[in-house]
Amino acid sequence: MSRRTFLKASVAGGVGISALGFDLRPAYAAVRQLKIRNAREYKTVCPYCAVGCGTIAYVHGSGGLNTTNTIIHVEGDSDSPINGGTLCPKGASQMQLAISPRLRKSPMYREAGSSEWREVDWDFAMEWFARKFKESRDNTFIEQDAQGRTVNRTNGIAWVGSATVANEDAYLITKTMRAMGLTYIDHQARI
Amino acid sequence: MTNHWKDIKNADVVLVMGANPAENHPCGFKWALEARDENGAKLITIDPRYTRTSAVADKHLQIRPGSDIAILGGLIRHMLANDLHHADYVRAHTNGSFIVSGDFGFEDGLFSGFDEAASRYDKTSWNYEMGPDGFVRRDMTLEHPRCAFQLLKKHYERYTPAMVAQIAGCSEEKFLEMADIICSTGRAHRVGTIMYAVGWTMHTVGSQMIRTGAIVQLLLGNIGRPGGGINALRGHANVQGATDHAIVAGILPGYLRVPTPEQATLRDHLEASTPKPLVEDTVNYWGNYPKFLVSQLKAWFGDNATAANEFGYQYLGKQDGDATWLSIWDEAHKGRLEGFVTLGFNPLLAGPDVPRLLQSMSKLKWMAVIDPFLLDSAEFWRAPGMDPAEVDTEVMYMPTTHWIERDGSFTNSGRWAQWKEKAIDPPEGVQSDTWLLSELFWRVKELYQQEGGAYNEPIQNLTWNYLNPREPTLTELAKEINGYDRSTGRLLDSFGQLTADGATSSGNWIYAGSYTEAGNMMARRGTEDPTGLGMHHDWTWSWPLNRRVLYNRASADAEGQPWDQTRAGIAWNGREWIGDVPDYGRTTPPDGAGAFIMTEEGVARLFSSHLADGPLSEHYEPVESPTTNALHESVPVNPVINWYDGVRETLATEGDDFPYACTVYRVVEHEHFVTHNVPLLVEAMPDFFVEIPEGLAAEKGIENGGRARVWSKRGEVEGVAIVTKRIKPLLVNGKTVWTVGIPVHWGFVGVTRGAMANLLTPYIGDANTRCPEFKAFLVNVERAEPQST
Numbered sequence A: 001m002s003r004r005t006f007l008k009a010s011v012a013g014g015v016g017i018s019a020l021g022f023d024l025r026p027a028y029a030a031v032r033q034l035k036i037r038n039a040r041e042y043k044t045v046c047p048y049c050a051v052g053c054g055t056i057a058y059v060h061g062s063g064g065l066n067t068t069n070t071i072i073h074v075e076g077d078s079d080s081p082i083n084g085g086t087l088c089p090k091g092a093s094q095m096q097l098a099i100s101p102r103l104r105k106s107p108m109y110r111e112a113g114s115s116e117w118r119e120v121d122w123d124f125a126m127e128w129f130a131r132k133f134k135e136s137r138d139n140t141f142i143e144q145d146a147q148g149r150t151v152n153r154t155n156g157i158a159w160v161g162s163a164t165v166a167n168e169d170a171y172l173i174t175k176t177m178r179a180m181g182l183t184y185i186d187h188q189a190r191i
Numbered sequence B: 001m002t003n004h005w006k007d008i009k010n011a012d013v014v015l016v017m018g019a020n021p022a023e024n025h026p027c028g029f030k031w032a033l034e035a036r037d038e039n040g041a042k043l044i045t046i047d048p049r050y051t052r053t054s055a056v057a058d059k060h061l062q063i064r065p066g067s068d069i070a071i072l073g074g075l076i077r078h079m080l081a082n083d084l085h086h087a088d089y090v091r092a093h094t095n096g097s098f099i100v101s102g103d104f105g106f107e108d109g110l111f112s113g114f115d116e117a118a119s120r121y122d123k124t125s126w127n128y129e130m131g132p133d134g135f136v137r138r139d140m141t142l143e144h145p146r147c148a149f150q151l152l153k154k155h156y157e158r159y160t161p162a163m164v165a166q167i168a169g170c171s172e173e174k175f176l177e178m179a180d181i182i183c184s185t186g187r188a189h190r191v192g193t194i195m196y197a198v199g200w201t202m203h204t205v206g207s208q209m210i211r212t213g214a215i216v217q218l219l220l221g222n223i224g225r226p227g228g229g230i231n232a233l234r235g236h237a238n239v240q241g242a243t244d245h246a247i248v249a250g251i252l253p254g255y256l257r258v259p260t261p262e263q264a265t266l267r268d269h270l271e272a273s274t275p276k277p278l279v280e281d282t283v284n285y286w287g288n289y290p291k292f293l294v295s296q297l298k299a300w301f302g303d304n305a306t307a308a309n310e311f312g313y314q315y316l317g318k319q320d321g322d323a324t325w326l327s328i329w330d331e332a333h334k335g336r337l338e339g340f341v342t343l344g345f346n347p348l349l350a351g352p353d354v355p356r357l358l359q360s361m362s363k364l365k366w367m368a369v370i371d372p373f374l375l376d377s378a379e380f381w382r383a384p385g386m387d388p389a390e391v392d393t394e395v396m397y398m399p400t401t402h403w404i405e406r407d408g409s410f411t412n413s414g415r416w417a418q419w420k421e422k423a424i425d426p427p428e429g430v431q432s433d434t435w436l437l438s439e440l441f442w443r444v445k446e447l448y449q450q451e452g453g454a455y456n457e458p459i460q461n462l463t464w465n466y467l468n469p470r471e472p473t474l475t476e477l478a479k480e481i482n483g484y485d486r487s488t489g490r491l492l493d494s495f496g497q498l499t500a501d502g503a504t505s506s507g508n509w510i511y512a513g514s515y516t517e518a519g520n521m522m523a524r525r526g527t528e529d530p531t532g533l534g535m536h537h538d539w540t541w542s543w544p545l546n547r548r549v550l551y552n553r554a555s556a557d558a559e560g561q562p563w564d565q566t567r568a569g570i571a572w573n574g575r576e577w578i579g580d581v582p583d584y585g586r587t588t589p590p591d592g593a594g595a596f597i598m599t600e601e602g603v604a605r606l607f608s609s610h611l612a613d614g615p616l617s618e619h620y621e622p623v624e625s626p627t628t629n630a631l632h633e634s635v636p637v638n639p640v641i642n643w644y645d646g647v648r649e650t651l652a653t654e655g656d657d658f659p660y661a662c663t664v665y666r667v668v669e670h671e672h673f674v675t676h677n678v679p680l681l682v683e684a685m686p687d688f689f690v691e692i693p694e695g696l697a698a699e700k701g702i703e704n705g706g707r708a709r710v711w712s713k714r715g716e717v718e719g720v721a722i723v724t725k726r727i728k729p730l731l732v733n734g735k736t737v738w739t740v741g742i743p744v745h746w747g748f749v750g751v752t753r754g755a756m757a758n759l760l761t762p763y764i765g766d767a768n769t770r771c772p773e774f775k776a777f778l779v780n781v782e783r784a785e786p787q788s789t
Helices: A003-012 A025-029 A094-098 A122-140 A167-179 B005-010 B026-039 B068-081 B087-093 B148-158 B161-168 B172-186 B206-219 B239-244 B266-273 B285-304 B307-315 B325-333 B354-362 B377-382 B433-451 B457-461 B474-482 B679-684 B694-700
Strands: A040-045 A054-060 A070-076 A108-110 A141-144 A150-160 A182-186 B013-017 B042-047 B059-062 B192-196 B230-232 B339-343 B366-370 B394-398 B408-411 B416-420 B570-572 B577-579 B660-665 B689-693 B707-711 B716-724 B730-732 B735-737 B739-743 B777-784
Touching (some): A040 B416, A094 B679, A122 B433, A150 B307, A167 B285, A167 B408, B005 B026, B013 B026, B026 B042, B059 B172, B068 B148, B068 B161, B068 B172, B161 B172, B172 B192, B239 B408, B266 B285, B285 B307, B307 B457, B325 B354, B366 B377, B408 B474, B689 B707
Parallel strands (some): A150 A182, A150 B339, B013 B042, B042 B059, B339 B366, B660 B739, B689 B716
Antiparallel strands (some): A141 A150, B570 B577, B660 B777, B689 B739, B707 B716, B707 B777, B730 B735
16 A cells, blocks of 8 residues: 555545544645646657657647647656656656757858858748759759769759658658759768 | 567577667667566677676677677687587578689688779679579588588688687687577577677678678577567667668668669669579569569659659669768868758767868858757857858758657667657747758749759659648658559558559558558557567557568478477468568468578578678778787778778878777767757766776876876867776787777757767778778877866
8 A cells, every 4th residue: 555545545534533643634635636637648759769669748738729738747658568668868858858948949040151140030041941952953963974874963962861850751851852863862870 | 670679588698799778778678688587598798898788798798899790700600610500590591502603712801803903892703603594503411612601611710719819809718608608599499689789880891790790690590580680779769760761872762772874764773673583482572673663753753753754763863973971071071062951960970070071061052950959060160169250151050840749650770660649839930840841842843943944854743742732741641651552542551562563652662551541550559469479560560561570481490380489480380371470471381482582592691792892701900990900911901991082191000199999989868969958868967078997097197087188180089087997908919908988979069068079080981881980990098187176
């Protein structure tokens, strides 16, 4: 019998003054609910190494319009045959990664020769990105190599990463970049 | 992994080499402890350091960094000299019986066919001898002097215990004690596994280290069996999946090949990529290559991929030469790379020779950095020692969502693709990677429509038929990856349904079956385990076809009976195979074909012409080594590695004062660099440090907790000195060799800051993968002030 069930049992039995000789009611009142009691559970996977530990993220918030949901706790998923609920120090502290105040919220641009960042909006960032991408592709695209063979590639742009994105995004990266004619494509597996 | 995490519990012997899972994969490593506690399994570590894994191992063997092939070659010699290998397995399931060309030879460190001017091998003499029937000649007695088994035996004869000890710096006795434990799994009723990681891959002979490990496991009959296999542990949540989906130079999703310039037509490419059977009884599954590639092109270009336009084959860029990391940055170093995009990655800290990398980055016209956190790489222009005014590279940093703000699947190192739920919305102002990629695609496509430009037919014709084309859902993408019957629109169940005529589409054939008409297989959460071996076929989904142990046909003998009934992978019951999802037709009888269905030999390769640096492995020294090559002084290092311009000048040579071996590693509290942002972990492991053996520290006057400076020919680091008993001096080639250890986790952005380990490492890579040689190089060490803080 744990301390909590002992206390509950004693109180539920209607014993005001217990055999211990003091009143347990204040102690019962102090028994708190688990903080995850009203949270919703999401089954996810640890973001760190490739063991693939199952984790459960507990989220507070109604999920309704104009509400902000917050992760209040992350723990190992005891159903997972891989980790059976356990987590290492990194996995156990992943909530601090998930909702870190260090997460950035805006694109930033650094001009040539500048020693500072400048916050920019997404439209500026994507216009710059698409423009640079097309310029470099046009500058360096090779339709035929020196031997006259069709090669349809650019070696002027490289795409690297990532082993941290989902399979579906990884696939979309490959599909898009191969269609753009890139061959310099690599990720963390190499290094 | 050939096997998977929970399967490690089935082993009798667990060899951990080139890895430190107690530290770096703690929750997976518990299955090794389960094997130890429940099966009485022996746990062995072989490592330059006494690691946290060693601390719970039965035996630990300390070796010099980069000497692994000597150890593994010694194991092969030991088992063959004492008949400890699994002879029936070798005969049934390997190419030991295959006769090799009479022109094959090995002398003074070089295999036959070496072209000195080109630094490469002409591999013709490594081929098999063909019989009049057009198939390889075989000798099932394994006694022919030129059969692969005898060539292997002869090759490793030089790896005597004395030679092993001389190269690796270990004692002969300890080596033999350990060898006997490992070789005890050569009996049918015993099985052993190997766990390895980048301690093997990150060498100029990295591929051959892994290959030698695979040869050991084949000789012991441990591949394909529950509790066996050769298992790469891998370091990132989806490093397996990103590799499967080919964010990788040289391959397309599902390990298809990037076309090359000499493959002018689709037909040329398919011919070059589709292997021909070398024996009569092989499934030769890669013979289906055309179905996989054409279905992929249909997924990418849809109705714009037709037989008339070679299914869009010409839309793919043809790669000439190497396109991996070192070559990419070499191109930048030469001023030819204009733009660099990095997503979910911190390249500046991850690559070797940071001083050279900084020069290369400064020569780019532009760099786009996409990540939830602001990274060192985005700020390379103000890295220590850099003058921003001198750097003309434009940089755009773009924050995107991270794992918990999106659904989608991660594939772990055991090949289990596990769907994860989205838990929270990203903060206002943050976009998903899918949005960013779509936005880039549409904007580039529209610019071409408005302005024209270089060949953009593939961009205009790329299929992007998503409900919201500006941000596809990951479910839509998962279905596209799985593939469809294009006439009915139904999702496929298996890659067995793919065709080469354009009637089917599949973005990645090895994921066919992951999202079927029955639903998202990757999201399944059944916990039952009827096999009792921890296979859990109803938990998520593993490629291929939910198979949990690769090559599982080899878990049974020639008659289809398990080598060990208590740990049966699959078994033939007279009508069909039962157990795991068979790596073989479910009703194909045991003598129907060879067990290794993916090889044109139908069996596993003890001897192989597929690698660049030899059909068998050989010990070569790291490019920076504290000693000569004891086997052949005239060929000290791998003769076919690529030397990028200017790299030789950055390596220590004779006369330089870099007497100590150095290796780099991780600690449990950090994941590469992203944990810079996690206060709890920074508190647990706050500072960069240098691990220095006691005797060396005493010699240099360095105190535990004081400071030490370590420098290589490329750069220097300084940090807290940890004076350690975990690394002993080794007697190598008659000389004492000290090894110093450096953790990799620090940079100049984040809650914690410290020296970048890769200031020290050399710009040289493996002969096959060009994975850099991070794990063995030379340094010098001195006391730095102040000594006590």
